[in-house]
Amino acid sequence: MINRRLLALMLRPLLKDRRRLVLALMLLLTATGMDVLGPWLTKHYIDSYLVPRDLRPEPLVILLMLYVGSQSLAALGRYLQTLYFARIALDAVHALRKRVFRHVMHLPQHVHDATPTGEMVARVTNDTDDLRELYVEFLATVLQNLMLLIGILVAMALMDVKLMLIAATLIPVAAVIIWGYQRASGPAAMEVRRLRAGQNARINEAIGGMSVLQAFNQTERFRTRYHDLNVAQYHARLHTIRISALLLRSALDLVGVIVLAALLIGYGADSLVGGAEIGVLYAFVTWLGRVSEPLIEITQRFNIFQQAGVAGTRLLSLLDRPQAGAGDDTRAIQSADYRLKRVSFRHHGAQANTLDDVTLEIPEGRFIGLVGHTGSGKSTLLDLLGGLQPAFGGHLLLDGRRIDTLAPSVINTVMASVPQEPFIRSTTLRDNLLMGIEADEAAMARAIDEAQLRELIDRLPDGLETPLGERGLTLSTGERQLLALARALLRQPRILLLDEATASVDSLTESRLNQALAALKGRVTMVVVAHRLSTIAGADEVVVMQAGRVIERGAPERLLEHQSGAYYRLWHQPGTLDD
Missing domain, CATH: 1.20.1560.10 (ABC transporter type 1, transmembrane domain)
Incomplete structure (x- = not known):
């Protein structure tokens, strides 16, 4: 009509x-x-x-x-x-x-x-x-x-x-x-x-x-x-x-x-x-x-x-569909710390909450590992921390301010993420690495080395100028994750969010990536969803999630002392965690 x-x-x-x-x-x-x-x-x-x-x-x-x-x-x-x-x-x-x-x-x-x-x-x-x-x-x-x-x-x-x-x-x-x-x-x-x-x-x-x-x-x-x-x-x-x-x-x-x-x-x-x-x-x-x-x-x-x-x-x-809420607070981030107060979230059309009454503090420079079985809410929590999803209940504070009141440009200046499925364009590796920002060759080389991407670049026929094809399918899954990690590190973030960043890499590359994360520890606020528990072995604190709730948290070595605890049971299960 x-x-x-x-x-x-x-x-x-x-x-x-x-x-x-x-x-x-x-x-x-x-x-x-x-x-x-x-x-x-x-x-x-x-x-x-x-x-x-x-x-x-x-x-x-x-x-x-x-x-x-x-x-x-x-x-x-x-x-x-x-x-x-x-x-x-x-x-x-x-x-x-x-x-x-x-x-x-x-x-x-x-x-x-x-x-x-x-x-x-x-x-x-x-x-x-x-x-x-x-x-x-x-x-x-x-x-x-x-x-x-x-x-x-x-x-x-x-x-x-x-x-x-x-x-x-x-x-x-x-x-x-x-x-x-x-x-x-x-x-x-x-x-x-x-x-x-x-x-x-x-x-x-x-x-x-x-x-x-x-x-x-x-x-x-x-x-x-x-x-x-x-x-x-x-x-x-x-x-x-x-x-x-x-x-x-x-x-x-x-x-x-x-x-x-x-x-x-x-x-x-x-x-x-x-x-x-x-x-x-x-x-x-x-x-x-x-x-x-x-x-x-x-x-x-x-x-x-x-x-x-x-x-x-x-x-x-x-x-007519409302756009994602974008705040207008343009003040610079002073402290890259999070505070979550009884945060809940439910996906559109879902019958139950994906996150339910989550309370958590993440001080600046801390390395936090998120673990839990499939559907426990780990990736959803990471989306909320990145400002990609709005909290439907409670308060999520970054730098002491509600994250939904911060302008996206302010968040983007301090935050970088490595998603579970990296976004790769069909252009060159250089374009995918820069993704719209300007950086000199020294900064690019540093990010490439930190993400263990140098071996891949040396192997490609045109190096950084090699076209990657549709969705980067000329690369392996692990190589795409390494590229996404290098892209994040190139931005020199103060907050780094990683979702299963080592899920598809070999043991040697995982070891090198763990060294890179260890080098960032204390300088960058890191929240890492771990598929392999060895990835977060050096974390300051591990948060164990189940059915959208935090059921256990603490230093990994302390959690392993409790043989009846959830983290202890996860650590001693054969194989790796489901993502």
Whole structure:
């Protein structure tokens, strides 16, 4: 359903460049006037010269020059106004796409977790592109044809009001047809849009996990699921095509024929009383064709308006989602310490808390290890410490201030993290290491050595300039983690958050990384989620979590003295902890 907010979303970008819009409308008005003038000149030639057999060359040449000139101006005006409308449309979509992408970049983490990547991509690209079609194909066509329609009706009224009223009956009929089309095609258009987003999500999922699908022989199952979506979209599109074929050109062509017959009857009645001229008939028949065509063009383009309305609705639903809370406290961090007071957190849509009543103090420069079985809340707690998720209960303080009141720029200057699944771009290793910051070669070399990444760089054919490919899949899982660690260390953080940083590296690399962490101890506040307990053997304090609660904490050597304790049992289990 089209409402004010949706109209504002679709039309407000057009009003930003009013000078170009006014110029486009003036060109459109000129082209329309010249277009309407053609049949009028022809009518004048027929009634004033052809019927009376006045074939003097001078007036004929003048009429011919006027006719050619008017049609040339009409063509030039249509060409220029098309260019102007296209430029306005591209600028409008450019601004809208930036707005949508900026909003997506600041959505809370739980929204991205719950929304398939392909669907989010479809919102930013396909839906905004449908609004471009609205501006270029629909609005320009509607304005052009409405202007032409008004011009023709005015010209008809000046020539013969009775015949004009007969021709004008096309307009209310077209309005009824458009209304019926909107009612019938709206749900179908929404279904097409939903299925297209599902297709994008399925393609993105399949390509991202192709190695797993092939290894587990699941390619045929995914192909079948995509085929089912494809068939569903095919039938939904076929439904919209059937509605369009029935209610658009076919219906209006039929109505146009009926109106033409009524026009001929009306002209015949005028001829019996001697009040009609043959030129008037020619002009009205010509204009009637041009009345029918604008209405047909408008109704045929209405499916674009329908699709744009659906796309706009989807964009509004995305833009209505509240962004992640960003504080406005820009004071520099004085002390890189945390205090958690009865902090709770629940994932969006979950039935139970992921974290429940967590109270914890992390003084500056302390090395804290987080351990626990799968689902105990370790990674979620790390997300809260990094400001990626908001605490739903209690208080989480950094530098004695609530972390949700701090500006992101302030947090980013002191904090770096190594996530469980490192984000690697398809650019060079250097670009992935810098990730938008500036650093000299000495600082890069120091971070590379601290993260034990030197051996990898020496092995790559182009060193730091080696492209890493999509998601860095040319590297092993462990190498991607080393790269993410080097990227974090390059920022010389005062707070370092590591989530399973050594889970996928060999024992020798793990030993070297433990040495790097030991070198940072006391200088950097470190919170490390440990897959291998040896990683946090040198921690100042170990926090053991279970079901979102802290059940044990203390120095690792002290915890190992309690044989009935949770950490003691974890340490003596064979193998390593589940992540």
